[in-house]
Amino acid sequence: MSSADANSATTKKFGKGERTVPHHTQKASKFYPAYDEKQPRKTRKSIKPTKYRESLQPGAVLILLAGRFRGKRVVLLKHLDQGALLVTGPFKVNGVPLRRVNSRYVIATQTKIDISGIESSTLDKVSKPDYFVREKKSKSEKGEDAFFKQGEKPEAKKPTSARATDQKSVDKPILSAIKKQDMLASYLASNFSLRHGQRPHEMKF
Amino acid sequence: MSDKVDIKPAGWKLVEVGRVVFIRLGAHEGKLATIVEIIDPNRVLVDGPSKTEGRAVPRSAIPLSAVSLTPFVINKLPKAAGTGAVAKLWEKDEIDKKWSESSWANKRGQQERRRNLTDFERFKVMRLKKQTTFETKKALAKVKA
Numbered sequence: 001m002s003s004a005d006a007n008s009a010t011t012k013k014f015g016k017g018e019r020t021v022p023h024h025t026q027k028a029s030k031f032y033p034a035y036d037e038k039q040p041r042k043t044r045k046s047i048k049p050t051k052y053r054e055s056l057q058p059g060a061v062l063i064l065l066a067g068r069f070r071g072k073r074v075v076l077l078k079h080l081d082q083g084a085l086l087v088t089g090p091f092k093v094n095g096v097p098l099r100r101v102n103s104r105y106v107i108a109t110q111t112k113i114d115i116s117g118i119e120s121s122t123l124d125k126v127s128k129p130d131y132f133v134r135e136k137k138s139k140s141e142k143g144e145d146a147f148f149k150q151g152e153k154p155e156a157k158k159p160t161s162a163r164a165t166d167q168k169s170v171d172k173p174i175l176s177a178i179k180k181q182d183m184l185a186s187y188l189a190s191n192f193s194l195r196h197g198q199r200p201h202e203m204k205f
Numbered sequence: 206m207s208d209k210v211d212i213k214p215a216g217w218k219l220v221e222v223g224r225v226v227f228i229r230l231g232a233h234e235g236k237l238a239t240i241v242e243i244i245d246p247n248r249v250l251v252d253g254p255s256k257t258e259g260r261a262v263p264r265s266a267i268p269l270s271a272v273s274l275t276p277f278v279i280n281k282l283p284k285a286a287g288t289g290a291v292a293k294l295w296e297k298d299e300i301d302k303k304w305s306e307s308s309w310a311n312k313r314g315q316q317e318r319r320r321n322l323t324d325f326e327r328f329k330v331m332r333l334k335k336q337t338t339f340e341t342k343k344a345l346a347k348v349k350a
Contacts, residue, residue: 111325205324
């Protein structure tokens with residue numbers, strides 16, 4: 001018997017007539033349940049697409065405020081979903097790789113860099129959510145051998161060559177755009193910090 | 206001691222009729238006006254009939270704590286002169302021109318400009334300042350050597 005007709009009704013003959021008997025799972029229950037089963041509450045909210053600040057336009061120079069690269073000035077490439085932004089250093093200038101950052105922990109400046117030279121196909125590839133997913137450990141790293149290797153120094157994680165080429169292909173047109181403007185490269189290489197008497201809420205960026 | 210004693214008038218800026226004041230507080234902050242009459246030790250009647258757009262101050266009483274005295278005085282301004290008369294003398298003494306040429310106004314303009322710089326422009330100013338100090342120090346070292 002295949003699973004398709006497992007729950008189907010069967011036809012039975014009784015003397016001259018016949019009738020269809022529903023499958024026992026289709027029959028109404030004889031008893032009410034003693035306890036009410038809890039129904040999950042229906043959500044009345046829906047996930048709305050994030051509305052980004054107007055100053056966060058692709059090509060804008062941002063100042064990162066949190067995370068490992070706080071204080072760095074980076075270039076905004078694209079809006080991702082759920083309030084995330086795709087940024088790059090460029091890596092050669094200030095060591096910031098292609099990276100997702102939270103748009104809340106960022107100051108947008110009025111400085112703009114032309115990023116129209118970036119190929120849209122590479123940008124699309126790089127902005128997919130699974131691009132940034134951590135690689136899963138293989139079995140050998142998890143198993144018995146790994147247990148005995150715990151005391152040893154782990155090998156340093158290295159970026160894959162595919163990532164490096166992606167980084168280069170994204171950064172190349174940005175770097176040529178940066179070169180055109182005086183002092184822009186050293187500006188991006190420098191870190192942001194507040195100096196004496198500077199109040200961030202009164203400053204213009 | 207000789208018989209003759211030189212007495213010089215003090216070089217103070219006085220609260221007097223005709224004194225041009227700089228308004229520091231209130232709705233007309235950053236504008237110029239002249240004292241028309243002294244009401245009491247703390248308050249004066251001022252009038253600023255400047256022809257420049259957005260620089261005019263209507264005739265009003267203002268506390269002296271809200272103004273700074275400038276070095277300019279409108280000479281021969283009669284006491285309690287009307288706005289028309291003040292405007293005539295204001296133009297004749299070229300108060301607006303004197304103010305715009307003063308180092309006070311220049312400094313204020315510079316501060317205003319600096320305040321409105323973007324992050325990148327601030328960086329450029331910092332760099333250029335460093336370059337100038339480097340050059341002056343180099344020149345100084347050359348002279349000293």
